[in-house]
Amino acid sequence: VDLPVDAERISALSKEPLSEEHANFFKDKNVITVCAPFYKYKGHWNILKAYEILRNTYKKAALVFIGDGGEIAENVKHMASESKYKDSILFAGHQENPYKYIANSKVYVHADITDGGQQYLLEAMATSTPVVATDCMTSEILFDKYDPEFKCKEMTFADNGIITPAFDTRGNYSYPASYSEHIDLANAMKEMIVSEKIPPLLKQKALKSLSRYESEKVLKAY
Numbered sequence: 001v002d003l004p005v006d007a008e009r010i011s012a013l014s015k016e017p018l019s020e021e022h023a024n025f026f027k028d029k030n031v032i033t034v035c036a037p038f039y040k041y042k043g044h045w046n047i048l049k050a051y052e053i054l055r056n057t058y059k060k061a062a063l064v065f066i067g068d069g070g071e072i073a074e075n076v077k078h079m080a081s082e083s084k085y086k087d088s089i090l091f092a093g094h095q096e097n098p099y100k101y102i103a104n105s106k107v108y109v110h111a112d113i114t115d116g117g118q119q120y121l122l123e124a125m126a127t128s129t130p131v132v133a134t135d136c137m138t139s140e141i142l143f144d145k146y147d148p149e150f151k152c153k154e155m156t157f158a159d160n161g162i163i164t165p166a167f168d169t170r171g172n173y174s175y176p177a178s179y180s181e182h183i184d185l186a187n188a189m190k191e192m193i194v195s196e197k198i199p200p201l202l203k204q205k206a207l208k209s210l211s212r213y214e215s216e217k218v219l220k221a222y
Contacts, residue, residue, distance in 0.1 A: 003119050003122075003213070003218065004213055004214065004215040004218040004219075005119075005122045005123060005126055005210055005213040005214075006126075006215070007126040007207070007210045007213075007214075010099050010123055010126040010127060011126060011127065011128070013097050013099045013100065014099040014100055014102065014103035014126075014127040014128070015100070015103070016097055016100045017100070018100055018101065018104060022090070022092060022101070025062070025064075025090050026062075026064075026104050026105075028060075029060060029061070029062040029088070030060050030061050030062065030106040030193045031061075031062045031063070031064055031104065031105040031106055032051065032054075032061060032062070032063050032064070032105060032106065032107050032108075032109055032189055032193075033063075033064045033065075033066060033101055033102050033105040033107075033108050033109070033129075034047055034063070034064070034065050034066065034067075034108075034109050034110075034111075035066040035067060035098045035101070035102060035108070035120055035123075035124065036066075036067050036117055036120055037067045037068060037069045037070040037073075038067065038068075038069065038070030038071070038072050038073035038076050039070040039071060039072065040070075040071060040072050040113075040171060041112055041113055041114040041115075041117070042070075042111070042112055042113075042117060043111045043112060043113040043134070043167055044065070044072065044076045044111075045072075045075070045076060045079060045171060045172060045173050046111050046113070046134075046167045046181070046182060046185065047063070047109055047111050047185070048063075048076070048079055048080060048083065048089075048175075049175060049177075049178045049182045050109075050111075050178075050182045050183075050185035050186040050189065051063045051083075051085070051089075051186070051189075052083055052084065052085065052175055052178075053178060053182055053183055053186035054186040054189055054190055055084070055085045055088070057190075058190055058193070058194070061088070061189070061190075061193060062088040062089070062090070063088065063089045063090070064089075064090045064092055064101060064105065065089075065090070065091050065092065066092050066093075066094075066095055066098045066101050066102075067093075067094060067098075068093050068094040069094075072171065075171070075173055076173075077091060078173070079173040079175075082175070083175070099123070099126075099127050102124050102127045102129050103127040103128065103129055105129055106129075106130070106192060106193045106199075107129065107130050107131070107132055107189055107192035107193060107199075108121075108124035108125075108127075108129045108130070108131045108132070109131075109132050109133075109185070109189060110124070110131065110132070110133040110134065110138065111133070111134045111136075111167065111185065112134065112136045112137070112138075113134075113136060113166070113167050113168070113169045114136065114169060115136065115137045118137055118138060118141060121133055121138060121141060122141060122210065122213060125141075125160065125161070125203075125206040125207065125209070125210060126207070126210055128203050128207060129203065130161065130162075130192045130198075130199040130202050130203045130206075131160070131161035131162075131202075131203075131206065132161060132162045132163075132164065132185065132188040132189055132192060133161060133162075133163055133164075134152075134163070134164050134165065134166050134167060134181075134185065135150075135151065135152035135163055135164065135165055135166040136166050136167075138163065139152070139158070139163060141160065141209075142158035142159065142160045142161045142162075142163050143158050143159050143160070143163075144159040144160070144205075144209060152164060152165045152166065153165060154184060155184040155185075155187055155188050155191075157198070157202075159202075159205050159209070160202060160205050160206035160209045161202055161206060162188040162191060162192065162202070164181065164184040164185045164188050165180070165181045165184055166181070167181050
């Protein structure tokens with residue numbers, strides 16, 4: 001049974017202003033936001049590797065992590081400190097209202113390596129922010145017609161976002177150890193930033209798709 005998504009509440013919260021400190025970071029940047037505590041299953045190191053690849057060709061991107069706690073927090077922060085682009089990576093910590101950060105971003109990225117955090121993706125969609133997600137229990141969300149046999153082999157435009165190939169479950173915090181999956185994720189993030197037509201279309205479809213997760217429908221299924 002799916003968890004319900006209160007899209008109206010999330011939409012209202014997403015309109016609140018950022019703090020002055022964080023608003024200055026967002027200013028004049030195309031921000032990519034990740035919202036999740038630092039647990040291994042969230043695969044934060046893969047996002048850092050993809051971001052490094054993106055920044056090598058696109059200089060106006062910035063990366064924001066929302067969340068705190070988790071067994072890999074120090075590893076991720078140390079990896080970020082070794083990035084060539086560390087000055088454009090922000091760890092904003094736990095936020096009572098993460099939705100305003102997502103709403104002020106160009107793209108939301110979801111890169112789980114095992115099942116566990118699809119609610120974060122649904123809530124990001126409710127902020128009207130285009131989403132990119134790896135193929136780990138997310139195709140049912142991103143495609144209107146779910147195919148249980150689907151396996152993403154390359155960056156693919158889904159109905160409600162962009163889906164990229166899944167990562168393996170090995171934790172690796174070395175930038176040189178990057179693979180085609182990281183390139184696909186980097187290209188998907190860039191597509192959401194630079195394209196004029198695709199992001200508005202996908203986020204409109206994503207909002208419409210959230211009707212599947214209304215409280216009454218979820219309760220009826222339960």
